[in-house]
Every structure is written in C-alpha cells, then in structure tokens.
Amino acid sequence: MHSVRLNYTLNHHSDKLSPAADSMLLRHPLMDLLQAVAQQGSISAAARALDLSYRHVWGELKRWEDVLGHELIVWEKGQSARLTEFGDKLMWAERQTQARLAPQIEALRADLERTFAVAFDPDAHVLTLYASHDDALPRLREYAAEQGLHLDIRFCGSVDAIRALNEGRCTLAGFHTQSPSSKTSHTAKAYQDLLKPGLHKIIGFATRVQGLIVAPGNPLQLHSLQDVARTRARFVHRSLGTGTRVLLDDLLGQAQLDLHDLNALPDDEPSHTALAEAIASGRCDVGLGIESTARARGLGFAPLLHEHFHLVCLKSALDTPATQALRDLLQERDWCEALNALPGYAAHSSGDVQSLSALLPWWTFKKSKKAATVAS
Incomplete structure (x- = not known):
C-alpha cells in the first residue's frame, strides 16, 4: 500500500x-x-x-x-x-x-x-493572539478581516497566553482580571511574575460580566457561591491556568469559602462554551462563566461581577503597523457598537494604551538610594 x-x-x-x-x-x-x-x-x-x-x-x-x-x-x-x-x-x-x-x-x-x-498584500496585516476563551474575540476576528487585519487567535488559559507572549510564540495575549485586585490575591500571584512594567504594554479591550451559569430558570435559586456550597449543587470547574479558575479562587476567598466547600465534578472544562454545554446536558448544575455564553445557550445566569479583559503586548511591538492597525480598529464606533451589543460586554478604553501598574496595582516602585543618587 x-x-x-x-x-x-x-x-x-x-x-x-x-x-x-x-x-x-x-x-x-x-x-x-x-x-x-x-x-x-x-x-x-x-x-x-x-x-x-x-x-x-x-x-x-x-x-x-x-x-x-x-x-x-x-x-x-x-x-x-x-x-x-x-x-x-x-x-x-x-x-x-x-x-x-x-x-x-x-x-x-x-x-x-x-x-x-x-x-502578498502590502496593506494587509497578521497578528497572532493567544488568549483566554472569550466570545468577543471571534467577532473581532471577523470584523478585522474585512479591513485587512487578520487575527490568528488561539484560545488557551490566561497564564499560558502570557507565557506564550513572553516566549515569542505570539504578538498579543488576552487575559482578564477582577478590578481591583489586592497584592495578596490569587490574581496577583498568577500574573505578577509574568507581567513587568516597562516590558509589557496593556491595550484596553472590554469589560464583561462573569457569574454563575445555571439551568434555565435557575431552579436551584443559585445567586452566590454561598448558595452553591449550601445546596451542594454539582459544580463544574474551568481548567487550571485559566483566568476564570484564578478568579474563582479569589471569589471563594472573598466569600470565606475554599474549593472543598464546593461539590465539584472530577473533570473540568477548557472553555466557557464547554462548561455551558455540561450544564445544558444536565451533567452538572452550575459553573462560573461569562454571561454571553449562558445567553447564547439559553441557560440561566446569576451575575457576580464585572471584570476587565485586557490585551497585552511587548513594548517593542506596540507601534508596529499590525498592532497600530488593531488599536485603531478597536476605537472605531462600529466595532464598539458591535461589542456593546454582546450580552454582558462593554467597550472600555478600547484601543487605548493603559498603565499596567495602575490597572494591576500590586507592584511597588521604590527608588533605591543608588538610583536616586545617579538621578540627582
């Protein structure tokens, strides 16, 4: 043969x-x-x-x-x-x-x-983006392609996305954080060693709503993590390394709960879509996810918080033609209107270069005596 x-x-x-x-x-x-x-x-x-x-x-x-x-x-x-x-x-x-x-x-x-x-088109650009799973990014890919900007998007966990950026496997990374995040939060522990002021630049993208995805009509009346723990509802996790899993650890701490208080399934899910499907099939009762995915699947949703979804690149890539084209596109009114129409999403400083230390305020900048002497 x-x-x-x-x-x-x-x-x-x-x-x-x-x-x-x-x-x-x-x-x-x-x-x-x-x-x-x-x-x-x-x-x-x-x-x-x-x-x-x-x-x-x-x-x-x-x-x-x-x-x-x-x-x-x-x-x-x-x-x-x-x-x-x-x-x-x-x-x-x-x-x-x-x-x-x-x-x-x-x-x-x-x-x-x-x-x-x-x-072969000198006016076309390609950007490779590793990102935490998100419903707005595929729409951005379609919108951008019509204008000659082609986004090669690969979904993975937020931590893995930033690692890919630091290792040169992509130009942009997408991750999300609760705001504000304290210096002792799981969010700070997850990202502090991966993101450095002066090396990385954050580009504003959107805010979105995270909450409890539940069966239609929310038959168990689950409105908080305390409700989930009290009722022993079957809970499905997102995969380790995802931004939503990091967020869950912070929310549990704020609710004075820990992972053992949840009646969690042994298997976790790699995306919001997979998590929603697990709930829709009846395999579990509840999981932490984004509103747009719950609405698209016809499921119930109990909002818990608004979070920021960020795009981050290395400083050296900020002013390249491809990245600049993306920043310009994110500020277009048509795109912002399309983003705002997605359940739970809102354009927020879209396309703007933002202060990493202001958005993620767990770094402290104290000039050493030697540095101060040199500066003077």
Whole structure:
C-alpha cells in the first residue's frame, strides 16, 4: 500500500502554464512525464514538449520506478516508448481523481489563493493572539478581516497566553482580571511574575460580566457561591491556568469559602462554551462563566461581577503597523457598537494604551538610594 501526500505550488501571475497543465487542479510531476511520453512516443520528444532535458526526464522516470517498485516505461531499442500496464493504470487513476474530486479541489485551491493573497498584500496585516476563551474575540476576528487585519487567535488559559507572549510564540495575549485586585490575591500571584512594567504594554479591550451559569430558570435559586456550597449543587470547574479558575479562587476567598466547600465534578472544562454545554446536558448544575455564553445557550445566569479583559503586548511591538492597525480598529464606533451589543460586554478604553501598574496595582516602585543618587 503506497501513501498519498498532497502539496501545492505558488506561481506569479506572469508564469504561464500549458493549457493542459493549467486545467489540472491537482498535479503530480510524474503524471506530467507519463502523459508526455504516452502522447509523444519517445523520451526525447517528451522532454522537448515539457521543455526539459532528455537526461532529466529519463532520470526522473527511473527514480520513480525505484520509488514505486514497478516499471513505468517499456524500454525497447528502436521502438516507440510506451507505458507499461502499471503506467497505464496510474494514468487511469489520475483521470479518475481529477474527475471525482474536481469540485473539492477547486474549492480548496480558491481558499488557498485567498489566504495567500494576504501575504502578498502590502496593506494587509497578521497578528497572532493567544488568549483566554472569550466570545468577543471571534467577532473581532471577523470584523478585522474585512479591513485587512487578520487575527490568528488561539484560545488557551490566561497564564499560558502570557507565557506564550513572553516566549515569542505570539504578538498579543488576552487575559482578564477582577478590578481591583489586592497584592495578596490569587490574581496577583498568577500574573505578577509574568507581567513587568516597562516590558509589557496593556491595550484596553472590554469589560464583561462573569457569574454563575445555571439551568434555565435557575431552579436551584443559585445567586452566590454561598448558595452553591449550601445546596451542594454539582459544580463544574474551568481548567487550571485559566483566568476564570484564578478568579474563582479569589471569589471563594472573598466569600470565606475554599474549593472543598464546593461539590465539584472530577473533570473540568477548557472553555466557557464547554462548561455551558455540561450544564445544558444536565451533567452538572452550575459553573462560573461569562454571561454571553449562558445567553447564547439559553441557560440561566446569576451575575457576580464585572471584570476587565485586557490585551497585552511587548513594548517593542506596540507601534508596529499590525498592532497600530488593531488599536485603531478597536476605537472605531462600529466595532464598539458591535461589542456593546454582546450580552454582558462593554467597550472600555478600547484601543487605548493603559498603565499596567495602575490597572494591576500590586507592584511597588521604590527608588533605591543608588538610583536616586545617579538621578540627582
């Protein structure tokens, strides 16, 4: 059994292919050689038709015979070259493939052309964004694409997103925090070592509402974490490392509860959508999540707090054309109106560069005596 691998080529518009080759949506160089030999009747004539050297065509045919383990050409001195039965069957398979898969291949080719057009467009930009799961970001991706800004978004935990930024795997990271957060909060412990004033810059994005996602109508009347603990409602966690899991630790502390007070399921969920689905299926009763996801799934929702969703980049990336394009877009009225229409969301300092130490006030800046002496 031989495996099949697909690839593609990129050609400049000025590069001209033969009509026969251009009509083949999925091309393989061996099939070009076999077709030329079958039509021309000799290796030398096939080489001239393909604008290749005799030595190259002969060498490639012999190489493919070794690769496939079958002879392709009947090599008889003084006779016209012709395909072996195996060579004929390969050409038959090629024709069948072209006939059967033409619509799918054409759709794939067109999609590839549209995608690669971005790389050749000097006015288009691409930004890689790792972010905590959020319902507004996919809408931002669609909105931005219409204006030539393409967001490559990968959802992960807030902590993992910032680590990816620091390791150079993305240009922007998205994370969220309760405001204000004390110096002893779980939020401070989670992010303090990852974010540094002077190295990182925060770009305002939005506020959103977090709360308890519950069954439609909230049959257990769950309005607080105290209610969840008291009723022993089945609670589903978000994954460790997510911003919502960090937030839960802070909310439990504020309610004078701990994780053991919750009747938690053994498995956690990687996203707000997955958490909502677990509740909708009846597998659990309640979980901490965002309002927009609850409303979209037709579930009940008990709000607990407003939080800030931030975008953060390295200082060196702040004024690059791609990041500047995003900042400008976030300040557009049409985008802000679209964001405000999403349940629980509100545009907040969207696109503005904000003070990291003001938003996350757990750093202290005390000049050392040596620094003060040098400054004076």
